[in-house]
Amino acid sequence: VQCVYILGCLLLAGTVSLGSTAEILENGLPILWAQTASQVSDLPIQNGILxxxxxxxLHRMSLYRLVIVATDPFKGSLGTNTTDSPLWGLALQLGWMLTSGRLADPTGATTCGLQTGDTSCISTxxxxxxxNYFVSALPFLSGAQQGFMGPEVQVRMQVPADAEDLCTTYANCTALYPDAMSKWNAFFQGLKAAMESPLPDNEKKDYLLGLYWTAxxxxxxxxxxxxxxQSHYSSAEVSFANNWLHSxxxxxxxxxxxxxxxxxxFLSPLPSRVLQDAPNTADLSQEETHTLYIFSWMNSIDTLLGGTLIRAWRSAMCSVDAREKGREMLEQLVLNPSFPTSTVFSLITMTCSAQSTT
Known part of the structure; x- marks a missing residue:
């Protein structure tokens, strides 16, 4: 029964690729990429501290650009193109948040992030x-600690008075979120170690992506x-946000x-504006409304089944070969509406032996 549910979800997901409306690229790169810092010294430095x-x-997007540039020489098996780093997904995601209005002040108390105010402002x-702070500031602080930003570079994130609940330094973030910081440390250390690893490229790639996604x-x-x-948003936006995390x-x-x-x-079909409970989603494109439906349906089914949907999916993605096929399948479901469902079914129903590579 679990496999049937998963199959149904993925078959529906295959219809997402009808086009896109979300604005996430500018000249082939993330929004405002050309205006970001190209080197560490382009960011503010006070008393020798970045x-x-x-x-x-622009500062937050710069964190992504600097980490991508610094880790590119180590990505090896991940690809030879400058666009092959897995961190590009997070940079594009930040751009989508900007153009869809999701970085603006949701309380209406300020004009932060609004066209009538400071458009570069990210509301606390x-x-x-x-x-997004947790997938931008934390990896940057970890990367700097691991030496990717240069020898002995110290970093302290600026913090407004109403965002003091968030960490600002490597030591502070490690104390508050030890698991997340240790996982990012493992990713950056893994990039260096993979350069000397005798494993085949496909296994090294799978290993590095595993470290990245774990982080x-x-x-x-x-x-x-x-x-x-989340209390600042409509129930529709909160529901989408939680479904988005679940995906x-x-x-x-x-x-x-x-x-x-x-x-x-995968980012193009995301809703191009913040959702309101009324007037529904009549102004959204077919691609956007379908994506909202898919995210909601998958989360609802998984909740109904007590989490067995995602557990069954994780169980199927249990080896290097299975994950490689899983990635290919997800790409095909997006790119090719005629992708044979029998292939999907056979992949999902496969089981892992104790000897499978993890």
Whole structure:
């Protein structure tokens, strides 16, 4: 029964690829990428300490650019193109949050993030901005600690008075969110170690993507600290936000290679504006409304089944080969509406032996 439910979800998900309306690219790169810092010294430095302001969109996007540039020489088996880093998915995601209005002040108390105010401002009251903080500031602090930003570079994130619940330094974040920081440390250390690894490229790639998604999911779990900020949104937006988080469980299980090109496919159909309870979603495109339906349906079924849907999916994605096939399947479901369902069914129903590679 579990497999039938999973199959139904994935078959429905295959109809997402009808086009896109979300604005996530500018000249083939994330929004405002050309205006971000290309080197560490482009960010503010006070008393020898790097002090980026993660509540400024360009500064936060710069964190991604600097980490991508710094880790590119180590990505090896992940690909030779400059767009092959899995961190591109997070950069594109931040751009989508900006253009869809999700980084603006949801309380209406300020003009932060609004066209009538400071468009580069990320509101400290934005749930989306808070969630993204955990997958932007934390990996940057970890990467700097591991030496990717240069020798002995110290970093302290600027913090507004109303965001003091969030960590700002490597030591502070490690104390508050030890699991997330240790997982990001493992990812950056793994990049260096993989350069000398004798494993075949496909296994090294799977290993690195495993470290990356483990770190990203640990950050997402840590971002429960942002939950109170959901009170500023409509029930429709909160439902979408929670369903969106739930979908990450499926993507992480296959160790999706979130390169720039592949991430565009999955981010384009996301809703291009903040949702309100009324007037419904009549102004959204067919792709956007379908994506909302899919996310909601999958989460609802998983809740109804007591979490067995995601557990069955994780169980199927149990080896290097299975995850590789899982990634290919997800891409085909998005790109190719005629993808044979029998292939999906056979993949989902496969089981792992004790000797499977993890």
């Amino acid at each position: 002090t980026p302001n993660p509540w400024n969109f 009251q934005s749930w989306w901005g808070c969630i 990203q999911m640990a950050s997402i779990y840590a971002s429960a600290a942002c939950n109170a900020r 990450a469980e499926y993507v992480s299980a296959v160790r999706f290679h979130s390169s720039l090109e592949k991430s565009v496919l």
